Amino acid sequence: MKPDYYKVLGLAKDASTADIKKAYRKLALKYHPDKNDGNPSAEAKFKETAEAYQVLSDPEKRSQYDRWGHNAPGSMGGGFSAQSHDDFFREMSSMFGDLFGGGFGRNQQRQVRKGPDLNIKLVLEFEEAAFGTRTGKNVQIKRPSICSACGGSGSEPNVPLTTCGTCGGQGRVIVQHGMMQITQTCPHCSGTGKIITKPCKTCNGRRVVEKIDTVSIDIPAGIHSGQRLRVQGAGGLSPDGGNPGDLYVTIHVLPHASFRREGTDVYSDIDISYSKLVLGSSVEVETLHGPVKINVPPRTRSGSKMRLRGKGVPVLNSPDTGDHYAVLNVAMPPVVSVEVKALLSELEGYMQDIK
Numbered sequence: 224m225k226p227d228y229y230k231v232l233g234l235a236k237d238a239s240t241a242d243i244k245k246a247y248r249k250l251a252l253k254y255h256p257d258k259n260d261g262n263p264s265a266e267a268k269f270k271e272t273a274e275a276y277q278v279l280s281d282p283e284k285r286s287q288y289d290r291w292g293h294n295a296p297g298s299m300g301g302g303f304s305a306q307s308h309d310d311f312f313r314e315m316s317s318m319f320g321d322l323f324g325g326g327f328g329r330n331q332q333r334q335v336r337k338g339p340d341l342n343i344k345l346v347l348e349f350e351e352a353a354f355g356t357r358t359g360k361n362v363q364i365k366r367p368s369i370c371s372a373c374g375g376s377g378s379e380p381n382v383p384l385t386t387c388g389t390c391g392g393q394g395r396v397i398v399q400h401g402m403m404q405i406t407q408t409c410p411h412c413s414g415t416g417k418i419i420t421k422p423c424k425t426c427n428g429r430r431v432v433e434k435i436d437t438v439s440i441d442i443p444a445g446i447h448s449g450q451r452l453r454v455q456g457a458g459g460l461s462p463d464g465g466n467p468g469d470l471y472v473t474i475h476v477l478p479h480a481s482f483r484r485e486g487t488d489v490y491s492d493i494d495i496s497y498s499k500l501v502l503g504s505s506v507e508v509e510t511l512h513g514p515v516k517i518n519v520p521p522r523t524r525s526g527s528k529m530r531l532r533g534k535g536v537p538v539l540n541s542p543d544t545g546d547h548y549a550v551l552n553v554a555m556p557p558v559v560s561v562e563v564k565a566l567l568s569e570l571e572g573y574m575q576d577i578k
Contacts, residue, residue, distance in 0.1 A: 225293045228275035236289065240280065247276040338468035339459040341366055345440065345452075345472045349479035352446050353511055353536045359439035364470065367459035368434040372425035375464070382421045387412035431460060440472055445487060445539035448476040481509065487536045487545025490528075494554035500525060508549045510534040517549060525553045 229236055232246040250272040252258070259265030278284045343364055351360070369375040378384055386392040390409035394416040397406055408414040422428030438457050446452075451473050458468025482489045495506060503521035507514050512534050519529070528548045535545025556563070 226271065226275075228279055228288065231271055231275040232279065234279075238279075243276065243279050247272060247280070251276075336461055337466050338461040339367060340468040340471060341458045342471045342473065344475055346475050346477060347442065347446075348477055349482065349484070350511065351442060352448075352474065352476040353444065353484075355444035355446070355537075356440075356442040359441050361437050361439050362472075363435055363437055364457075365433050365435050366470075367431040368436070369460050370423060370426035370430055370432045373423035373430070375430045377419045377423055377426065377428040377430040379421045379423050384417035385420055387416050387418050390416060392416040438470060440470075442474075443539060444537040445541075446474050446476075447539075448474055450474050482511070484536060487538050487543075489535045489545065489547045491547070491549055493549045493551050495519065495551050497525075497553050500551065500553065506549075506551075508547070510547045511536070515547075519551065523551060525551060527551050 229238070232238075232243065232250065234242055234246055238246075251269065254265045254269040254272065256262075256266050256269060259269075278288050341364060343362065345360070345362060347360075370377075373380060376384060387394075387409060389411035390396050394409055394412065394414040395406050396409050409416070412418055419428050423430075426432050438454065440452065440454055442452075451471055454470040454472065456467045457470035460467050476484075482491050484490075489511060491508065491510075493506060493508060495504070499506070499519060500523045501521065503523070504519050505516055506519055507516050508529070508531065510531060515531055515534060517529050517531065528550050531547040531549065533544045534547035537544050
């Protein structure tokens, strides 16, 4: 059985975000492997507090946990999925000011940075959002890429990097915090262990340059405006040789000339003569899936909706499909002749007589 996350952090269920952060910081410092070398119990406690913090510090995950506990939807079967090592390190670094020097143990290698995440807006046609794109939709994005002039070293070609004199090439230094010695990233070389003496003229020593690339994005059928897709590894490249960042794509769907969408259902307005509404008729309706003939029963009222099952938008990540509703409206003739006026007057008189 997984432990209660609130009990792990020693908190009440109404604890504020600041309380959660404070409690986690205290416990993380207490059980960190750098302070408990070779103690498996402390390492287990450290991971347990980290898992509790990852859930309770996220408003959406916390809400799900408060409602369903460890059986929340999307919790990977009886437990929330933990962040990746890289994601957790970045969170630790921002929280503690790189207090642990980029790792969970004394012997860990220097932490390489993940490439930056990118955000773009993608405009889709109505049909593209409804049915998705089987072959992917190509978009051009500007993203950081490894500088080809220096090969990502940041140094002018044929000018070697020198070993950092502050950390001796280790990328980390030991600093004193009261009674405790803590390893942190070297501030002089930013953890690389190397110093650029002559920066590359192309990238100015930054190791990366902005480049326009083409990325293929798979659009799932049934996507809505405002929804966001994540394309893993399609973000900016890491200057340290780490994993690339991710690309986040916010969808905007263009309106259709004839259809309007409500969830997975599609609506269209069909103009039909008054006589056909009264007498009944057969009408052809255009849908996303092609034309469909419907029978209009006699004495159908204007504004009535005719339901065409399964002719709407596919349900996102599901084999189901919404419906199409044809809204029947009386078609008004652009010109009313004298003969038509006479017939309408006669009809109006007849309607008055039968009331």
